[in-house]
Amino acid sequence: MSDQVTFRIWRGEKGAGELRDYTTEISSGMVVLDAVHKIQATQANDLACRWNCKAGKCGSCSAEINGMPRLMCMTRMSDLPVDKPITIEPMRAFPHLRDLVTDVSWNYEVKTKIRKYQPRKPDNADGTWSMEQDDIDRVQEFRKCIECYLCQDVCHVLREHSLHAKFIGPRFLVYSAALEMHPADTADRLPELKNDLGIGYCNITKCCTKVCPESITITDNAIIPLKERVVDRYYDPIKRIFRAITGSGGD
Numbered sequence: 742m743s744d745q746v747t748f749r750i751w752r753g754e755k756g757a758g759e760l761r762d763y764t765t766e767i768s769s770g771m772v773v774l775d776a777v778h779k780i781q782a783t784q785a786n787d788l789a790c791r792w793n794c795k796a797g798k799c800g801s802c803s804a805e806i807n808g809m810p811r812l813m814c815m816t817r818m819s820d821l822p823v824d825k826p827i828t829i830e831p832m833r834a835f836p837h838l839r840d841l842v843t844d845v846s847w848n849y850e851v852k853t854k855i856r857k858y859q860p861r862k863p864d865n866a867d868g869t870w871s872m873e874q875d876d877i878d879r880v881q882e883f884r885k886c887i888e889c890y891l892c893q894d895v896c897h898v899l900r901e902h903s904l905h906a907k908f909i910g911p912r913f914l915v916y917s918a919a920l921e922m923h924p925a926d927t928a929d930r931l932p933e934l935k936n937d938l939g940i941g942y943c944n945i946t947k948c949c950t951k952v953c954p955e956s957i958t959i960t961d962n963a964i965i966p967l968k969e970r971v972v973d974r975y976y977d978p979i980k981r982i983f984r985a986i987t988g989s990g991g992d
Contacts (some may be wrong), residue, residue: 746818748776749826750788756837762826767818773829774802774813777841789840797954800889804841805830810891810952832894845890851909854938858920859928876924883919883963885955886912892949892959898942908939911949911959918963921970935971943968 746767749760763780774792781788792802795814802813807821807828821827835843864871892911898904909917917934920926934940945968947960957963974980 744823746776746823747826748780749828750777750780750785750841751830752785752788752840754837754839758837758840760828760830767823769819771818772814773804773806773811773816773818773821773827776818777813777829789838789842791842798887800887800954803832803889803891803894805832805894810894812889812891812954815954832890834894834896834899835890847905848888848890848893848910848912851913852916854909854933855913855917855920856928856930856933858923858926860925861927870925872924876922879962880919880922880924882957883915883922885957886915887955888912889954891952891954895948895952896943897946897948898939904939904942908942911943911964913938914940914943914967915957915959915963918967921967931971931974934967935975940964940967940971 744767745764747762747764749762752758752761763784765776765779765783767776774790774795777788777790781790790802790813792814793799794801797812797815800812803810804813805811805828806813806816808830810832813829829841831837831841831843832845835845835847838844860870863869890912892915893899896910898908899910914934917930917938920928921930943964945960945965950957950959950961953959
C-alpha cells in the first residue's frame with residue numbers, strides 16, 4: 742500500500758532560504774531518508790543532504806523532523822502523521838551550509854580542548870590493569886555515542902543562546918565522563934570543566950537524553966555525576982576550608 746505525502750524541506754544556503762513543498766509516494770517500511778532520496782532522484786537533483794550508513798550508526802543524517810532533532814534513517818514514516826506536510830530542516834545549533842547540511846566542525850575543535858586519557862601504571866607484571874566489572878560497565882555506555890550531535894542541537898545553551906565559546910555541550914560532557922570515570926585514568930579535568938568547558942551552564946533538563954538514538958542516559962549517568970564532582974571539590978564548605986589551610990585541592 743502506498744500514499745502520497747507532502748514533505749516541506751528547507752532549501753537555501755548559509756542561513757538564507759525557505760521551506761519548499763515536495764509530494765512523493767511512500768510505501769511500507771520507508772524511513773524519512775528514503776523519501777528524501779526519492780525526492781532528490783525525481784524532483785530536486787541539487788538537494789543537499791548528508792548521509793552515509795543508513796543504519797543509525799554513523800550519525801551523518803541528523804536533521805529536524807517536525808521540529809524534533811532526529812536521524813532521518815531511523816525515523817520511520819509509519820511513526821509520523823502524514824495527513825499534513827512533514828517538515829525537514831537542518832540542525833539549528835550549527836552554522837548552515839546548504840539545504841539540510843550544517844557545519845559541525847566546531848565539535849571536533851571542542852574535542853581537542855579536553856584532556857586525553859592518561860593511564861596509571863599497570864597493576865600487573867604483564868602490563869595490564871585490574872578493574873571492577875561495574876567500573877568497566879559504567880563507561881561502556883558512553884562509548885555507544887555515534888556523534889550525531891542531536892544532543893548538541895537540542896541543548897538550549899547552544900541552540901537558543903549560542904554559547905559555543907563557553908559550553909562544550911552534552912556530547913562532550915559524555916566524552917569527559919567516559920574519561921573521568923575510567924578506572925585506569927589519572928588526568929584531572931575538573932578545573933577545565935568548571936572554568937573553561939562550562940559545565941555550570943547545564944541545568945539538567947534532560948532534553949539531550951530524550952533525543953539520543955543510542956539511548957545513552959546522558960543527564961543522569963554522565964552530566965550529574967560530573968557536576969557532583971565539581972561541586973564536591975569547589976563548593977563543599979569543609980573542603981574549601983581545608984584547601985585554604987593546606988593550599989591543596991586543585992585550581
